[in-house]
């Protein structure tokens with residue numbers, strides 16, 4: 001198994017790149033999708049969040065009211081840290097468990113994460129960054145996804161900057177062009193991934209920590 005981190009700002013095109021890589025044969029681990037799964041009503045993470053923040057973050061249909069939760073945690077870094085401490089260890093466990101399924105195989109596992117990845121947390125052999133100018137990403141989020149522009153800008157402001165992300169990149173995918181232009185870049189990305197170092201069978205980063213030290217650095221997964 002080779003593990004590659006795929007990151008990029010909100011709306012940069014991570015999911016679009018992941019879909020293309022899946023078609024080429026990659027296994028995708030989508031941290032956002034995993035987070036949503038772990039926050040389904042009744043799931044332990046959901047219960048822990050409700051216990052901490054009360055019924056006001058539960059929507060009328062019983063699901064997690066993400067907007068209400070965001071309104072509580074984002075203005076206050078300490079509270080955001082508390083939320084992350086409830087959520088991140090479980091996500092880490094779920095991600096490592098998925099990875100372990102592929103250990104010893106020739107799978108190329110792509111970890112699609114909105115956060116900057118520290119290689120110490122997962123056995124990532126390289127980090128690919130989807131790079132899209134902020135204004136283009138916002139334009140897509142507003143015009144294709146129907147997101148509110150102020151909301152999109154606020155979310156971007158909370159994330160790592162484009163420059164911070166690029167500084168961590170081992171490979172950069174330019175998604176400033178159209179979808180066809182992006183598709184043309186994927187075979188070279190796939191080839192680069194396949195040449196990276198496989199994970200050793202005894203890599204300790206695949207083991208669940210007894211006392212989870214997962215980062216709660218305020219760069220939220222929410």
Ligand code: ATP
Nearest residue numbers: 009010011012013014015016140144177178179182
């Ligand atoms: P998020 O941060 O919300 O998870 P993301 O980084 O996964 O977003 P995508 O969902 O892949 O980004 O892309 C954001 C939007 O832009 C989507 O509606 C997608 O279809 C569209 N999109 C992505 N790349 C392009 C492109 N090159 N040309 C036009 N539209 C694009």
